[in-house]
Amino acid sequence: MLNKVELLSPAGDLERLKIACIYGADAIYFGGREYSLRANANNFSLEEIKEACSFAHSLGKRAYLTLNIVFHNEDIALVYDYIKQVVEAGIDAFIVSDLFLVKYIKENFKVEVHLSTQVSVTNMESVKFLKEMGVDRVVLAREVGRDDIKKIIDEVGLPIETFIHGAMCTFVSGRCVLSNYFTNRDSNRGGCAQICRFAFDINDEENFSMAVKDLNMSKYIKDMIEIGITSFKIEGRMRSPFYLAVVLSSYRRIIDAVLNDTLSDDLLNREVKILSKVSNRENSTHFYMKEADVSDQYYLGRGEPSNQDYLGIVIEKNDNLYTIRQRNYFELGDKIEIITPNMDIIDFDVDNLYNEKMESINKANIADSILKIKIDEDLPLYSMLRRPYL
Numbered sequence: 001m002l003n004k005v006e007l008l009s010p011a012g013d014l015e016r017l018k019i020a021c022i023y024g025a026d027a028i029y030f031g032g033r034e035y036s037l038r039a040n041a042n043n044f045s046l047e048e049i050k051e052a053c054s055f056a057h058s059l060g061k062r063a064y065l066t067l068n069i070v071f072h073n074e075d076i077a078l079v080y081d082y083i084k085q086v087v088e089a090g091i092d093a094f095i096v097s098d099l100f101l102v103k104y105i106k107e108n109f110k111v112e113v114h115l116s117t118q119v120s121v122t123n124m125e126s127v128k129f130l131k132e133m134g135v136d137r138v139v140l141a142r143e144v145g146r147d148d149i150k151k152i153i154d155e156v157g158l159p160i161e162t163f164i165h166g167a168m169c170t171f172v173s174g175r176c177v178l179s180n181y182f183t184n185r186d187s188n189r190g191g192c193a194q195i196c197r198f199a200f201d202i203n204d205e206e207n208f209s210m211a212v213k214d215l216n217m218s219k220y221i222k223d224m225i226e227i228g229i230t231s232f233k234i235e236g237r238m239r240s241p242f243y244l245a246v247v248l249s250s251y252r253r254i255i256d257a258v259l260n261d262t263l264s265d266d267l268l269n270r271e272v273k274i275l276s277k278v279s280n281r282e283n284s285t286h287f288y289m290k291e292a293d294v295s296d297q298y299y300l301g302r303g304e305p306s307n308q309d310y311l312g313i314v315i316e317k318n319d320n321l322y323t324i325r326q327r328n329y330f331e332l333g334d335k336i337e338i339i340t341p342n343m344d345i346i347d348f349d350v351d352n353l354y355n356e357k358m359e360s361i362n363k364a365n366i367a368d369s370i371l372k373i374k375i376d377e378d379l380p381l382y383s384m385l386r387r388p389y390l
């Protein structure tokens with residue numbers, strides 16, 4: 001009998017958190033305005049953390065706060081009171097990278113502490129030590145392979161979280177100073193400018209980049225569940241609500257099928273296809289089955305076309321008349337797909353389209369405009385319209 005596992009989503013703001021909750025995440029991690037990496041994500045005020053926790057809890061989901069910058073002396077004075085306030089807001093766990101926070105939180109509060117991937121934990125002795133300190137879960141370094149993950153789980157028995165999808169660092173996460181060097185933005189204090197993605201030119205030779213392909217573990221989820229991984233983490237607190245909805249739905253369907261013993265090649269191939277379309281980068285399984293090598297890198301440049309597949313979201317319904325907030329161009333006659341929080345994917349031919357005043361129009365060409373469409377389906381709120389992926 002396989003253990004229930006957790007699908008863990010990032011959220012850069014409250015809107016993304018709500019989308020993640022209704023599109024299949026079991027838990028959501030996000031940063032506060034202080035002490036969190038990803039300074040460019042909007043991040044949550046204390047009031048928003050409270051709202052995030054109650055929304056997540058109302059749907060039976062969990063909420064985790066990242067506190068994983070590299071702490072200097074000047075960061076410490078106010079963090080204790082901040083943690084107290086976040087605990088009162090209802091947080092379920094802190095994701096930390098500094099050991100003084102493990103000690104402080106475990107001695108003073110009844111919430112979980114997860115050790116961040118920023119610590120680069122790669123071996124079972126470290127995990128044993130962290131377990132003795134009271135850490136409840138370790139997010140392993142992305143650079144740990146399958147056999148080592150299994151050995152750590154079998155030998156130590158502490159819940160283990162691993163990344164399954166999203167961007168990777170060229171260098172071991174948390175040990176890169178490219179951004180600091182080139183832009184004076186500290187990647188370990190939330191300011192990474194993603195310098196490794198830039199094209200470099202050395203001695204007039206061809207341009208090259210240090211960019212790695214994205215991680216995509218969809219084909220190995222069954223194996224990852226079988227070896228005992230507890231939590232499956234999606235990268236990307238700055239990803240769009242559409243990206244989150246598509247990626248979470250796919251992994252939700254795969255995980256549920258594995259747990260129900262109904263995973264088929266057809267289902268898996270379909271989800272692999274969807275996941276490859278939503279991302280604008282190539283992907284790989286990196287370190288899981290082998291040492292990462294040249295096939296996991298770009299080296300000689302890459303295209304990154306912007307994704308305009310997200311056409312709109314259902315924000316109101318009145319019987320079969322749906323109010324849509326438009327995102328990208330579509331027109332009468334287009335064949336589109338509708339994805340729903342129920343995990344359905346519905347084909348639809350756009351055979352009617354109205355503006356907000358119910359005047360008939362033939363194209364949706366104004367970003368963020370409000371449109372109306374009649375659709376003979378019972379769609380939940382927050383269903384999304386997209387270009388066909390299947």
Ligand code: SF4
Pocket residue numbers: 168169170171174176177178179187192193194195196197
């Ligand atoms: S520059 Fe690249 S490798 Fe370095 S921290 Fe940023 S994303 Fe990671």
